[in-house]
Amino acid sequence: MAGDDAADCRRCCCSFIFTSGLTALFMWLSLRTCKPTCSIENFYVPSLNTTDNSSAARNNHTLYFDLKLKNGMKDKAVYYANINLTFFYTQNTSRIPVANYTVPGFHQGHEKKAHRKELVGASGLPWEAALHAVSNGSTVSFRVDLATRVKYKILFWYTKRESLVVTGDVAVDDSGGKVKKKKGIKLKSGAPDPARVGPVFVFSLTMILFLYKY
Template sequence: MAEDGGSGGCGRCCCSFIFTSGLTALFMWLSLRTSNPTCSIQDFYVPALNTTDNSTSTRNNHTISFDLKLDNGMKDKGVRYSNISLAFYYNSNLSIANYTVRGFYQGHNKNTHRRDLVEARELPWPAAIDAVSNRSTANFTVKLATKVKFKIMFWYTKRHSLEVRGDVQVNDSGKKVNRKGLKLKSGAPDPGRNSMRVGPAFVIFTCFINLLL
């Protein structure tokens, strides 16, 4: 009888250990979950394409005004950005401007705006003006590239590349057609949702589930 009691006590200890390990693994897995910040163009204005203003100063204003919004939607993790490179294109492939946003840290559940002007070089202005004058649109592309690392409690993850882009259509007022913010997207998998979460915690959690089945 004593041996049976000892065997039962050992079994209970093993089950308790497995259960505790499983909960710990689940907590670690949830704690390591990350998601990339959302990058969007809130405003995009090209004064020279505003056909309602035919003044010389407006026609010779070859700048692009933009409002970039960076949104960290995570409630318990911060984001450290490296320098952010913005590249502007006309008709998808003609490079017209570049701009750099200096790297910074963004806290939990915070959003940040970066507003500025950039001079558009090599843009075929007569063709662009003709496009918007004919009730069509002038088409631009914005590409964003940076590296991010996530702050989880008191430590940082390794850096992950973040590259997104979006197409902006500008009408005869010189503004983007859609008044809502344009989300920059990427066809690549979210680097914040890959290997950093498939580690020992996930393995332990999987073993725990298998033992219960």
């Protein structure tokens, strides 16, 4: 009789632990966040378009870009602080800073995409050398660095802001545009992205293994 009571108590405790573990796991999954993805969908340098030999084109020292920002989360909004973009021209192994641009911060809803299509003036770029390179069938490279801080809205509260720093290289040919016409250039973090295993998940897994053992 006492053995049956002990067995019932053990089953009750195991059931409680299992339910608590699953509840904690589901809460962690619902609260975890994923950083938005950033990409350069279009990039155009009028001065490097060899099909337009007008003086207006040659003296047009601007960069056109189409920045795409995507929030892939189904139930969380993203708030961007000002987005700082820095453009570099790659020459041999060195990078020459040629332009800066700031995209004003904004709110992005669940599973939403946003485009920021802008023109920015470039200075310090070796235009003649770049034009000579593309005219001879080569490509030239521009690096785009993006830095901002984001916070997320989960139900009725906001998370703390966290840094978002990504970068990417854009190859430009004699059309003045990026080589991959139909495919965006995804901006990526230079640091490795470790697997995000939260303590709640570890706790839940431990409880499940405990229940399986008994």
